[in-house]
Amino acid sequence: MSRKKALITLLVTLAIAWGSIGAMLLAGWAPKLGLDLQGGFAVVLVGPEGTEPETLDTAVEIMRRRIEGLGSVQEPEISVQGDRSIVVQLPGVEDRERALEAVGTTGEMSFRPVLGIVPVSPALTDPDAEHPENLDPVTGLSDPDDVQAVIAYLPGEEGSVVYIVGPAFLLGSDMHGGQAQFSSTGGLGAAGGWVVVPDFTDEGGEKFRAATGQLAAYPIGSPERRLAIVVDGVVGSAPEVSADVSPDEGLDPKRVVITIGASDDPQAEAEDLAAILNYGALPTTFERERVESVSASLGADSLRAGLIAGLIGLALVTIYMVAYYRILGVIAMLGLTVFGSLLVGAIILLGEFQGTTLTLAGVTGIVVSIGITLDSYIVYFERVKEEFHAGRPLRPSIDHAYPGAFSTIIKGDTVTFLAAILLWLLAIGPVKGFALTLGLATVIDVIISYYYTRPATWLLAHSKLGEGGWFSIRGAMGKRSETAKSIEPAEVTA
8 A cells, every 4th residue: 555545545534534524513414312211201002903914014104105295294103013013103292192193094085064053962972862874872973984874963063062964065085185284264154364275086076076066056055055164073074065066067176175163273283184185094993002202302311322332432442542552542542532533423414314213312323333343353452463573574564464353243233233133124113123223334434444543544644753762553453472573574664
């Protein structure tokens, strides 16, 4: 290796490592923290017995898109666990109930004619009272999944009235999606406010036109002129068809907006409904098995404890490496900054472009990876010692030791990398974070060994710190045996 090639290789490696992490920090990028580091909550949802794996996979994707559609929640971690369970981790979530509704709400939507509106009364929930044939004797309400029921008694979102509705005119499947926006006029004759603009399919649009034409035949002010918008068995709103709609023509589906009823946060409700329309209904119903919350302060304490443990370990390792390997130990510790910059940079990039979060298990993987990369330095340095003690001059020892040491590093890192892949494929939850950082660390370790350790050690050996003094490379090599001294040529020149 020539001096010029070694210097260029070293400078380029340092520029990439330190420059990239510096640019990311200046741009405001940082690792996305997981649930156990920044707080949030996790929920376990359980599907019915016999739920097919394909159904669970579909539900996971729909939940993921719904959560991402909320905009205020960091990248969710949603995965299938066991035969019929889904684990949803939502780090940094602020509105817990809204997020729970997004992942747990089935999202079956229908448009149904209102036949009557009655106030909620104890008689409706009296199990001994007589009810219409399709009413549940306990709740007093019809099965919300039975959207084709001739008559259904469904609760209003405000909870004060029950709507008597007829068979569904059209379903959520009759729409391509929807968009939440603020309107000064509202929809279907309602006042202004937050609304959802639905995008009907061609067939759905014709169904809607016919339905509103049918309702427009009833007098203004009568309940029968209302169209109930039902989501998961609850009437979200029941706007009245405006007076200017003709029974013969109905309402143009391209002019339709769904008005959001009374709500503490109508904007959030409109966005949630739009997410359901855009991403569809869940393929099956899920029950919440448990909900676990992690406070932001607990997450911060966990991160602080992990960082303190890592720094203490790093300080002890630094003392040992410099005391034992002298200037070579300094090379190793400087190499750790290169290694750490590349590893953290990779985690930041994965977070920005793939939504990968750093968990406490991932921090553990980073701490463990320090041992992995230091082991590579020790393998090389000890190989140099072996060559030197065998009678080879110092500089040739450094050149001759590297191929064998690099081969050993490759083999060791390959085993670790395969273990990380197996952990990633077979494990669930936080263990995946450990597997990810461990796998990244082994790949980066190989890169560092070739593009940093080799040229840095070579350049140092060809400087004043190579041959002279206690702190030099020769000083770290220790004393040779008398036999080794006799082998070394007497006329070695620098």
